[in-house]
Amino acid sequence: MVAGAKGMFLFFLIALAGPLLYSQQRTYQPGEYPTPRYPKIPKNPTIEDLMPTARAIIRRGDIGAMFYPGYAIKPGERALMAVPRDFDPLVIEALGRAIREAGAKLDLILGNEPYLPGGDGATEFEYFTQMKDIMAAQAGGIEQATIVAMTLAGKYDIAISGMGGGIPAHPRDKMRWAYMPWDMVDQFLVHGASIPPELLKFIDDVAWNTLIQAVHIHATDPEGTDISWPATPEDWESPGRHTPGHFMSHPLIDLQGIPGATGVVAGTWNHTGPHPHIRLSFKNDRLEGIEGGGAYGQKWRGIRDQWKDVKWSGKKGSGLFNYLFEASIGTNPKSARPKGALERAMGNIWERTRAGVIHWGIGGDSKMIDFFPSDSGDPAVAKYFQENPDTPTGHVHVHNYFLTMVLTNADGSKTTFVDKGRLTALDDPRVRQEAAKYGDPDELLGETWIPAIPGINVPGDYRKDYAGDPAAYVRKNLANWPY
Amino acid sequence: MRAMIVSSALPGVVFVLLIAVAQPTLQGQQITYRPGQYPAPRYPQALKNPMVEDLMPIARQIVKRPDSGQMFYPGYDIKPGERVLIAVARHFNPVVLEAITRAIREAGAKVDVMMGSDAYLPGGDGATEWEYFTFMKAIMSAQAGGIPQETIIAMTLAGKYDLAISGMGGGIPPHPRDKMRWAYIPWDLADMFYVHGAGIPADLLKFIDSKAWESLSSAVQIHATDPEGTDITWSPKGADWQVPGRHNPGHLSSHPGRSGATGVLAGTWNHVGPFPHIRVSFNNDRMEGIEGGGSYGQKWRAIRGEWKNVSVPTKPGAGLFTWLQEASVGTNPKSLRPKAALDIAMGNIWERTRSGVMHWGIGGGHSEETGMATTSNNFALANPTLGDSPLTEFYEAHPDTPTGHVHIHNYFITMELTNADGSKTTLIHKGRLTALDDPQVRQEAAKYGDPDKLLQENWIPAIPGINIPGDYQKDYAGDPAAWIRKDLATNWKY
Numbered sequence: 001m002v003a004g005a006k007g008m009f010l011f012f013l014i015a016l017a018g019p020l021l022y023s024q025q026r027t028y029q030p031g032e033y034p035t036p037r038y039p040k041i042p043k044n045p046t047i048e049d050l051m052p053t054a055r056a057i058i059r060r061g062d063i064g065a066m067f068y069p070g071y072a073i074k075p076g077e078r079a080l081m082a083v084p085r086d087f088d089p090l091v092i093e094a095l096g097r098a099i100r101e102a103g104a105k106l107d108l109i110l111g112n113e114p115y116l117p118g119g120d121g122a123t124e125f126e127y128f129t130q131m132k133d134i135m136a137a138q139a140g141g142i143e144q145a146t147i148v149a150m151t152l153a154g155k156y157d158i159a160i161s162g163m164g165g166g167i168p169a170h171p172r173d174k175m176r177w178a179y180m181p182w183d184m185v186d187q188f189l190v191h192g193a194s195i196p197p198e199l200l201k202f203i204d205d206v207a208w209n210t211l212i213q214a215v216h217i218h219a220t221d222p223e224g225t226d227i228s229w230p231a232t233p234e235d236w237e238s239p240g241r242h243t244p245g246h247f248m249s250h251p252l253i254d255l256q257g258i259p260g261a262t263g264v265v266a267g268t269w270n271h272t273g274p275h276p277h278i279r280l281s282f283k284n285d286r287l288e289g290i291e292g293g294g295a296y297g298q299k300w301r302g303i304r305d306q307w308k309d310v311k312w313s314g315k316k317g318s319g320l321f322n323y324l325f326e327a328s329i330g331t332n333p334k335s336a337r338p339k340g341a342l343e344r345a346m347g348n349i350w351e352r353t354r355a356g357v358i359h360w361g362i363g364g365d366s367k368m369i370d371f372f373p374s375d376s377g378d379p380a381v382a383k384y385f386q387e388n389p390d391t392p393t394g395h396v397h398v399h400n401y402f403l404t405m406v407l408t409n410a411d412g413s414k415t416t417f418v419d420k421g422r423l424t425a426l427d428d429p430r431v432r433q434e435a436a437k438y439g440d441p442d443e444l445l446g447e448t449w450i451p452a453i454p455g456i457n458v459p460g461d462y463r464k465d466y467a468g469d470p471a472a473y474v475r476k477n478l479a480n481w482p483y
Numbered sequence: 484m485r486a487m488i489v490s491s492a493l494p495g496v497v498f499v500l501l502i503a504v505a506q507p508t509l510q511g512q513q514i515t516y517r518p519g520q521y522p523a524p525r526y527p528q529a530l531k532n533p534m535v536e537d538l539m540p541i542a543r544q545i546v547k548r549p550d551s552g553q554m555f556y557p558g559y560d561i562k563p564g565e566r567v568l569i570a571v572a573r574h575f576n577p578v579v580l581e582a583i584t585r586a587i588r589e590a591g592a593k594v595d596v597m598m599g600s601d602a603y604l605p606g607g608d609g610a611t612e613w614e615y616f617t618f619m620k621a622i623m624s625a626q627a628g629g630i631p632q633e634t635i636i637a638m639t640l641a642g643k644y645d646l647a648i649s650g651m652g653g654g655i656p657p658h659p660r661d662k663m664r665w666a667y668i669p670w671d672l673a674d675m676f677y678v679h680g681a682g683i684p685a686d687l688l689k690f691i692d693s694k695a696w697e698s699l700s701s702a703v704q705i706h707a708t709d710p711e712g713t714d715i716t717w718s719p720k721g722a723d724w725q726v727p728g729r730h731n732p733g734h735l736s737s738h739p740g741r742s743g744a745t746g747v748l749a750g751t752w753n754h755v756g757p758f759p760h761i762r763v764s765f766n767n768d769r770m771e772g773i774e775g776g777g778s779y780g781q782k783w784r785a786i787r788g789e790w791k792n793v794s795v796p797t798k799p800g801a802g803l804f805t806w807l808q809e810a811s812v813g814t815n816p817k818s819l820r821p822k823a824a825l826d827i828a829m830g831n832i833w834e835r836t837r838s839g840v841m842h843w844g845i846g847g848g849h850s851e852e853t854g855m856a857t858t859s860n861n862f863a864l865a866n867p868t869l870g871d872s873p874l875t876e877f878y879e880a881h882p883d884t885p886t887g888h889v890h891i892h893n894y895f896i897t898m899e900l901t902n903a904d905g906s907k908t909t910l911i912h913k914g915r916l917t918a919l920d921d922p923q924v925r926q927e928a929a930k931y932g933d934p935d936k937l938l939q940e941n942w943i944p945a946i947p948g949i950n951i952p953g954d955y956q957k958d959y960a961g962d963p964a965a966w967i968r969k970d971l972a973t974n975w976k977y
Contacts, residue, residue, distance in 0.1 A: 078600075085584075085596065096573075096600070105600035107630055108573070112584075112593040142595060146642050153641035154634050 026222055026455040026462040033222065033402050033420050036452035036480070039190040039336045043483045050094035053188060058098045062178060063197050065204065065245035066164060067187075067335065067353050069179040070197065073158070075103030080154060082147045082161040084140035085110040087183045094188075095160075095180075107154070109147075111140015115183060116345030119471060121268075121275030122295035125303060127345055128271065129392035135165050137345075144168035151175050163346060184338045186483070187350055190448055194334040199444065202434045203355070204244045204331045207425035210415060211247055211329075212236040214407035219327070219358065219418075221400040222456045223467075224266030224279055229327075230259065233410075243328075245353050249405070250327035260285030261324045265360045268470040270296070270397040271349045273342060277467035278398060280362065287322040287362060303392065310391060313380035316365050321396055326361025329405070329418065330354045333426055336449035339481050342471060351399065354447060355423035358403045363395030401451050421450065452477055514710050514955050516948050521710065521895050521913050524945035524974070527678045527819050531977040538582035538676060546586040550666055551685045553692070554652065554733035554836050555675075555818065557667045558685065561646070563591030568642060570635045570649035571668060572628035573598040574827070579676045583668070592645075597638070599628015603671065604828035607964060609751075609758030610778040613786065615828055616754065617804075617885035623653050625828075632656040639663050651829060672821045674977065675833055678941055683817045687937065690927045691838070692732045692814045695918040698908050699735055699812070700724040702900035705742075707810070707841065707911075709893040710949045711960075712749025712762055717742035717810070721903075731811075733836050737898070737910075738810035740849045741799060743767045748807075748843050751963040753779070753890040754832045756825060760960035761891065768848060770805045786885065793884060796873035798847040804889055806848025812898070812911065813840045816919060819942035822975050825964060834892065837940060838916035841896045846888025894944050914943065945970055 042049055060070035073079065079099055083092065092108060099106040116127060116137055127134050136143045139161045148170045151159040156175060163181040170177055182188035218228045229250060235241075241248040250261060266279040278293030278300075290300050300321060307320040316323060335354035341347035352359040385391060405418040416424055425431055426445045435441035454460025454473065466473045530537055548558035561567065567587055571580065580596065587594040604615060604625055615622045624631040627649045636658045639647040644663060651669040658665055670676035706716045723729065723740030730736075738744060749762040761776030761783075773783050783804060790803040799806055818837035824830035835842040878884060898911040909917055918924055919938040928934035947953025947966065959966045 100600065105629060107600050107628065108598045110596040110598070112588070112595050140595065141593065142642075149641040150638045153637040154630075 028455050028457075028459050028462075033457040034422065034447075034450050035457055037447060037450040038481050039186060039339075039448045039483075041186055041189040041483050045090065045185055045189060047090060047094055047097070050090060050185070050188060051098065053194075054091075054094035054098035055101070058095065058102055060197050063201050063244060065197070065200055065332070066243060066330075067179075067181050067191060067350060068197065068200060068245060068332065069160075069181070071099070071158065071160065071178050073099050073102045073104045077104040077157040078155070079104060079106045079158045079160055080109065080147075080151050080156040081106055081180055082109040082111060082139040082142055082150075082159065083180055084113060084115040084137070084183070086114045087180075088185045088188070090185050091182045091188045104157075107156070109139070109142065109150075111142045113137065113141035115140070118344040118347050119273045119342040120295075121270045121273040122299055123345065124270045124272040124296065124396050125299040128394040128396055129303070134346075134394075135162060135168075138162045138165075148175070148177075164349065181350075183344060184340050184347065186336070186338045186340070190336045190338075191332070191334055191350065191353075194448070195332065195444060196438050199435055199438055200332060201244065203333075203423075203425055203431055203445075206428050206431050207329075207331050207417070207423060208242055208247060210417060210425060211249060211407065213409045213415070214417075215410050216408035217249060217327075217405060217417075218408070219400075219403055219405045221267070221358075221403045223268065223277070223400060223402075223453075223462075224264060225360075225398075225400050225403065227261055227263030227265055227282065229261035229285075229324075245331050247329045247331065248326060249329055249358075250324060261327070265324070265398050265400075267360075267398040267400050268467060269348060269351075269399045271352070271359070271399075272345055273348055274470035274474060276469065280360075280398065282324050285324050286317060287324070300396065307392065310364070312384035314378060315381075320364040320392060321362055323363060323365055324360065325363050325365060325395065326359070326397075328352065328359050328361070329423070330357045331423060331425070333423075333445055333447045337451065339478065339483065342474060348399075351401075351449070351451075354449065355426055356401075356403065356418045356421045356447075358400045358405070358418070360398045360400075361395040362397075364393075401453070402456060422447075452480070514948050516950075516952050516955075521950040522915065522940075522943050523950055525940060525943040526975050527674060527822075527941045527977075529674045529677045529977045533578060533673055533677055535578055535581050535585065538578060538673070539586065541676060542582035542586035543589065545583065546590050548685055551689055552732045553685070553688055553815070554731065554813075555667075555669045555833060556685065556688060556733060556815065557648075557669070559587070559646065559648065559666050560664075561587055561590040561592045565592040565645040566643070567592055567594040567646045567648060568597060568635070568639050568644040569594060569668060570597040570599065570627040570630055570647065572601065572603040572626065572671070574603045575668075575671045576673045576676070579670045579673055582676075595642075595644075597627070597630070597635075599624075599630040601625065601629035603628070605826075606828040606830050607756045607825040608778075609753045609756040610782055611828065612753045612755040612779065612889050613782040616887040616889055617786070622829075622887075623650060623656075626650045626653075636663070636665075652832065669833075671827065672823050672830060674819070674821045674823075678817060678819050683815065683937060684931045687928055687931055688815060689732065691816075691916075691918055691924055691938075692735070694921050694924055695812070695814050695910065695916060696730050696735055698900065698910055698918065699737055700730070701902050702737075702908070702910075703903050704901040705737055705810075705898060706901075707737075707893075707896055707898045709750070709841075709896045711751065711760070711893060711895075711946075711955075712747060713843075713891075713893050713896065715744055715746030715748060715765060717744035717768075717807075733814050735812040735814060736809065737812055737841075738807060741768060744807045744810075748845075748891050748893075750843075750891040750893050751960060752831060752834075752892045754835070754842070754892075755828055756831055757963035757967060759962065763845065763891065765807055768799065768807045769802075770807070770845060783889065790885065795847050795884070796877050799849060803847055803885055804845055806846060807843065808846050808848045808888060809842070809844025809890075811835065811842050811844070812916070813837045814916060814918070816916075816938055816940045820944065822971060822977065825967065825971075831892075834894075834942070834944075835890075837942065838919060839894075839896065839911045839914045839940075841893045841898070841911070843891045843893070844888040845890075894946070895949060915940075945974070 058071045058073045061072040062070040096106045158176040160180045167177045220226045235251040275296035276294035279291040281289040311318040330353040333355040337351035402421040403418050407415040432441040435444045452458045454465040455462030546561045549560040550558040584594045646664045648668045704718045708714045719742045729739040758779035759777035762774040764772045794801045813836040816838045820834035895914040900908040925934040928937045945951045947958040948955030
């Protein structure tokens, strides 16, 4: 009987804890979080609306910022662009026209495959578990190595293709490579050139110099994230951490003798689309539990179990999709989730570059080996994947929009790096002074887009109105977009 | 003194009067319209705004059928799993492109589409044939928006594609046939595709072509006349009919080698567009005079003068754009001049494949020897800068020398063949290819449908004074473009 009573008590505890586990219990308090904001662009833009942005892109040099390519086209150059056949033709036409205006030529390849469908975060397990395929999908199914070969065969000066995920190996003395990330017209108009590259770089530098003072980081978000991890000065110097516009705030190396990230990451969107609220718990970087997430969570649990014993020499522990390796922060206030994010795969990768938005990446190791293991430079990893080519690669994501990230510095002082989704560097007096050179700092440094989430920054019940089916809410909310 | 003045002035006055009297005949034939003398105009029946679905039956045929070698009648013979690279100019009709690519995908293959940077060349003015056809290499790359053919081949090989689809004509470039195939994609306007693409079964087209060639290649003498002023005779050598490339299906070469053509060619259109009536006289294949032609004629006279002393290897004598080298006959009754022929360059090359339409080509001429014996491949005829021959060597050493040849089209030709036994055959009668009325051809056509419909021309141009009421000289010959624009607005239904 007593044992039975204990069992009943435990049941009640679980029943009570369930909702808490599933998602945060939130009450909307006006003004607590920034109000929603929607990008403002013409409803039916014409080619002329796009030309100023196109001219800026083809003129500027590449500063390495994510989704902010510059082509630095010179007269007489020949460019080869490779994109899926359903990229927005207006964007292609604008860039082509600007390249021709600059005295160069642009030949275009429309790859066979339409771009991947979007709207369902669960498909991230299809799109991100074989990175090579997703890279080819960015050019309509043409592999990057083929594009490089064709660029060289055609004696082009520059190949323009792909949205991200790494620039393929190519002979830099013979050709350049630049991204072409704008498959939708609003991405192009909102994000393409609305902030001067010099200012973007300035923001980025100020933010980075703040971040790298941290020896400890604590991040919380109203969707349920609450996680901490250490940092070391040596680690901030490791290659790949300072990708402009995409700060890797989590170590890319094992910090010897120092525990890794511990806590919870929770959210409702990833790179591919929305999913029911998911809650991931970590201990020392390792994923301990996956709760909720609908089909996304279900697939994750399945794939994690299937590959739980995978190990290769030098790998941190066994298993795949079970190590936090990425906690990356955007720095561009003009970045946005495009209106068509639900229609196209990866439509949602744009939002992660918005200043203060964070995306968490969970892969097979705490190092960035999982894009292209064969190119990782680690012979043991390359050998494993050569011998086991069916092993999934890549990593999967959770996004947060109203993050507060507090840094503890070496002297024990605290710095709020992101405050309820606002990258505090944007309010740094030096940044405002720099922005004043180009226009009104309030306008230049104001975010173009802030999502509406019931119970957080708009009235409503986070659980009832949003967390169980965020796609449905977001579709209804599209009516509030001005275009 | 006065008498001397009179006597010396009189011949001059007489000469001026003679020229004034002769001028209309030089500018164009003086003909009077007689109802029924020539076939009445006919306009293609096509949809005004075709959708992809309207084009899919044609696209599927093209993708499925093997290439029969017919001009403007390519077949891609796509197999599942193949990878295809299409290279076109960026103005290429998107509905046609979508239909072809969809059909390729339906067939289980993959197709990447490359669009060249350059806009296609403007049309509507026959005088621009001098810009487009005097450097054949440039026009070949213009067909893919400025991407040279050799670049397309290099990229096809680098990308490990099975098939490159590009270009409208002018010869298939040399490529490693064990590694890739090459096919044309000539339908940059929707009506070309819709009306011509598959309007007649490939096997029937081949049958018509063979019958016509059989008649033509028996001729020892040919006499061609046209109401626009053409009247010329030549005598082909028997061996020349056997030269590779002479029986180019859909484009029968009736002047297969040095044939001593003597007489007059006259007309108002070339491959690029219309021009004021031109009259070109020949003696033994060599051009003797160019009269009229507006700026087309003016450019011709200038370029001929500039290059009159150039001797190109394998050619019959000095001079460029001086020798008759082509008298080609179309054999496809479904071919047409597209409605937008005045808007884009080369829109007018289609009409030359219509059965009975004739196009004359004047360039460097044929070798004194039989056919192309001194060149390594037929491709060198159209584009001597490619290939491996004495021509190639010459053009490599003299890259500024113009290549190519220029054209005159005729629509109501009558072509009489004299055979070796002295008998006569009419190969074309007032623009009608007589092979279309051959009982065997009609019997073959009956296998596919109604012979009357299948063997009927889709399009017959309207020319005032010839097949519609009007004054050829006054209403048409001086400015054919203006008349055609009016005709387009009034009589074309799509």
